[in-house]
Amino acid sequence: MDLDAYVAEHAGEWRRLDQLSRRRRLSAPEADELVILYQRTATHLSAVRSRSPDPALVARLSRLVLQARSALTGGPGFSLRSVGRFFSVTFPLAVYRAAPWWLGVTAAFATLSGVLMWYVASHPEVPAMLLSEDQIDELVNSSFAGYYTEYQPQNFALQVWTNNAFLAAQCLAGGVLVLPVVYVLAVNALSLGLVGGIMIGNGRADVFFGLVTPHGLLELTAVFIAAGFGLRIGWAWIAPGPLRTRGRALGETAREGMVVALGLVLVLFISGLIEAFVTPAPVPTMVRIAIGVTAFVGFLGYVFGFGVRAAQSGESADVEERDALVPMA
Structure with a gap:
């Protein structure tokens, strides 16, 4: 895998995922986009880990995936x-x-x-x-x-x-x-x-x-x-x-x-x-x-x-x- 080319190809999607996962409110189209980008980034993370496990990139994508997951599911919080x-x-x-x-x-x-x-x-x-x-x-x-x-x-x-x-x-x-x-x-x-x-x-x-x-x-x-x-x-x-x-x-x-x-x-x-x-x-x-x-x-x-x-x-x-x-x- 050409890591530099891979990053250049998908960097825009990762930035967009970061933006969406940080927002408190999302419209319906934005929520759908967040789900799609989360799935893609999770796939990207898996590919990088298996083919070219660069520590910095793995850490960055792991953070993005966890951040997006939290935005989709919400925190566990306290409940009776x-x-x-x-x-x-x-x-x-x-x-x-x-x-x-x-x-x-x-x-x-x-x-x-x-x-x-x-x-x-x-x-x-x-x-x-x-x-x-x-x-x-x-x-x-x-x-x-x-x-x-x-x-x-x-x-x-x-x-x-x-x-x-x-x-x-x-x-x-x-x-x-x-x-x-x-x-x-x-x-x-x-x-x-x-x-x-x-x-x-x-x-x-x-x-x-x-x-x-x-x-x-x-x-x-x-x-x-x-x-x-x-x-x-x-x-x-x-x-x-x-x-x-x-x-x-x-x-x-x-x-x-x-x-x-x-x-x-x-x-x-x-x-x-x-x-x-x-x-x-x-x-x-x-x-x-x-x-x-x-x-x-x-x-x-x-x-x-x-x-x-x-x-x-x-x-x-x-x-x-x-x-x-x-x-x-």
């Missing part, structure tokens, strides 16, 4: 319909499809922290190696329960929300390297196992589980989902499968991870409200636990109910795949 789809299809489907990962994380975390609680509670010399008697006494009799009433509820809710959102973000972002997720989970399992073991070993199991259960069921589930999806992202480039390149597998899974991250913001906000307003509330322990269990079971029902339905309908949780526009030819 897109929000409804996110909560009824995209988010629950992404979480549902990743269920083997986050359920596996849940089982591993529960096993590790449970074994640690039992060991610490059964061997009082272990916490004595890490904490002084005064520190253990303060934890058991005041600081553990006092943590939930130290701040005003609204301030505490915001603090908890941002802290847990950051923890979930670490799990999602670090998933591509796998080991950071394992480290974050191990550290938190060790912390929970140690504190729980100390409380149980000192006869305060009722206080520990009475305060942790109401918010912990939903809060930890959200963190486990983030960690499971982070590991799924890491596995996507380790073992992309026979039909995908590593780049494509990583891109598709990471985009679903963004969907999960957005949805977990709301889930963690709800768990933060429960931790700030319900956990320390002066009501019977069983009432507080019942509220936490209701929120937890409701979330699982939502994820699996809507997720299964979306999967059976052949829906996609990949934002780019759903919103992609097939170029006209």
Whole structure:
């Protein structure tokens, strides 16, 4: 291909396409002209890429095609319909499809922290190696329960929300390297196992589980989902499968991870409200636990109910795949 001659032949069409795609209003003939020029320029771009891939020209034509496409289709914008789809299809489907990962994380975390609680509670010399008697006494009799009433509820809710959102973000972002997720989970399992073991070993199991259960069921589930999806992202480039390149597998899974991250913001906000307003509330322990269990079971029902339905309908949780526009030819 004689690139200079090709540019000279079609430069007028490209300029006209640029002009039309920048206008806010088009007459009917101009709209038809825009469609025709968009189709031609898309063909020109394909020809240049395959025969003489000059980087500058490819970049110029790509920009023109995208600009014209945006003029023809409009931006995605904000709509109640897109929000409804996110909560009824995209988010629950992404979480549902990743269920083997986050359920596996849940089982591993529960096993590790449970074994640690039992060991610490059964061997009082272990916490004595890490904490002084005064520190253990303060934890058991005041600081553990006092943590939930130290701040005003609204301030505490915001603090908890941002802290847990950051923890979930670490799990999602670090998933591509796998080991950071394992480290974050191990550290938190060790912390929970140690504190729980100390409380149980000192006869305060009722206080520990009475305060942790109401918010912990939903809060930890959200963190486990983030960690499971982070590991799924890491596995996507380790073992992309026979039909995908590593780049494509990583891109598709990471985009679903963004969907999960957005949805977990709301889930963690709800768990933060429960931790700030319900956990320390002066009501019977069983009432507080019942509220936490209701929120937890409701979330699982939502994820699996809507997720299964979306999967059976052949829906996609990949934002780019759903919103992609097939170029006209």
